[in-house]
Amino acid sequence: MATARHHIERVLRVVAEPAHAQAADASENALIARSWRRCAQRHGLDPGGSAVIQVESAGRVRESRDRGGGWLRTARAGMEKLFAHVADLGYVAMLTDPDGITVDYLGDSAPGSLFRRIGLAPGANWSERFAGTNGIGTCIADRRPLTCHRDDHFFPDTIGLSCTTTPLFDPHGGLLGALDVSAVMAPDARESQHMVRHLVQLYGGMIEEANFLQAFADRWILRLGAAPALIEVAGELLLAVDDDGVVVGANRQARARLRTLAGAGTGADAPVGGHLSGIFRTPVPLLMAHLRNREQLRVSTWDGEDWCGAVLAPRLATAPRAATRVVAEVPACGSALPEPLALLAGDDAHMARVLAQAARLADAPLPVLVQGETGTGKEVLARALHDSGRRAQAAFVAVNCASIPESLIESELFGYTAGTFTGARSRGMTGLVQRADGGTLFLDEIGDMPLALQTRLLRVLAEGEVLPLGADRPVRVDLKVVSASHRDLRELVAEGRFREDLYFRLGGATLTLPPLRARRDFDRLVERQLAQECAALGREVALDPAARADLARRPWPGNLRELRNALRFALTMCDGACIGVADLPPSTEAGVLSAPSMPAEPPRAAQPAVQAGEAAAVARPDADPRARLHAALCRHRWNVSAAARELGLCRATVYRRMQRLGIVSPIDQVH
């Protein structure tokens, strides 16, 4: 055993060594050396002095315990179990807060006992600043488990102690405190502490895991480990996952092991916030199916390591979340969204705000105007709004104001009585407005409605009645009117192309959808669309991290529609179980006519080269827009919907562009 003088000399010698000597050394010796230097140089402690073990007041300890809350109860249960193993061997067990103050204690603490005389007592503050290098203080400073055995301590009056300590982290990676087992008269041999070290780490891990499972009781928990037989009880990595496969929690081991994977998320909190598909090569639909069936599974991470996994289903009443999902970050309302709207939610704050407002508008007596760039999901939102309200069982009638020929739009909308027209149309027809009675009338591309019709529509909205062509009496209608336009209606009003009074009638409430490039939940949207497309094809295909990163960099002028088409294209090109960069369509430039081109029908396996070639030609930014549009229409025998799908545009846009570029369908030329 080192004498006090030898010990002091040794500490001084190490403190005087250049700091870089142990800087990168992860060994426990280097950890102790760094602590000695910290004590001498940062805290100004003299190794020739004595440890000052302050015992904090009962009030200060209570305050710390109150702050700790629920986790302390869990930790106490773990500490009792641990102590049962070592009590007879002359140890005490302690639980401290993040400042090193002992908030719970098991063992001899009688006044005058050896333990108490050296400072092992309830309320004792073992921070390095006062006590020098020691198990608790150094573990907290370095945030790593350690055994501070005898002359590892800084002060000579503590070198009889042997302390084994592990840090305890909360489920979000924050330090809760430390769990410690200490002996006053430990044997000289460091090896005597090995078993204690294992026990402390084992119970520390159990306490953290219990906290994690409690914190994420309403989520799916994926437990990963190497041993299939033990995976249910002893998985090392824990991931909490939401219904869309987004990682919402990760234990310490999962953070350490997975955060460096390229696709595991980018923030400081990675892999939290990332998507399972960025972590696992295993296709996410398959993973999620295993999650839902609670089956054991084998998965491999993108760096090639294989894992066995077990699944714990959500245990709280709020789960499963598909039915009662609450969107995070919903400002103002904060209440649960109806399922049709919740299905559109991601982690995007703007979108969350829109959906929260939509939930309130579903049954409000207000017309709703949805604005947003082409393909941002205006019609999908309109449908979800309808499905979320009391009109859900009634009709949802969608009218594309840009695609009905001007000569037919009035009769289509308002209908006509028998005898109004001659020939095949002589029997009369109920108009779309009347068909929506009791339900929702969705007026898409309202900005393209001719001015004359705007006046008639205004009457329907103002008076709640429709006058079919040829009728002498109006018919009452009860409608929820939702309209949409990618154009800014206020600009159209300023240009005199849209009636101001109609604008105010339609826009009782305006919801503006964000463009895809501005959404923060891009990964989630990609996964959702990929899962839908895979389900439709009965395939299980993942997206590799490089392809994901490539997609994330694109400008997406065609928004969600363009993204869907790009994924369809990639699935068509990809033969295996994983989409790579080579399977993706060429990226579009902002403002270029074509979104990633997508064959209307997936090309047959024998044709991929030709299809890919066409795709490249269509998407080439320098190609002539008129020629490209014309070619697409020809390819689809002038089926505008199919051409629009290929180009990633809505039909209305194709009609508009045909008009602007002077392209006339041969079908129309015949008439």
Ligand SMILES: Nc1ncnc2c1ncn2[C@@H]1O[C@H](COP(=O)(O)OP(=O)(O)OP(=O)(O)O)[C@@H](O)[C@H]1O
């Ligand atoms: N929240 C969403 N998640 C995934 N895909 C979506 C979502 N919203 C819309 N989509 C997809 O995006 C595509 C375009 O949606 P939608 O037709 O509603 O857009 P839009 O804004 O009405 O387009 P346009 O202005 O061109 O009429 C559809 O394929 C739809 O399935």
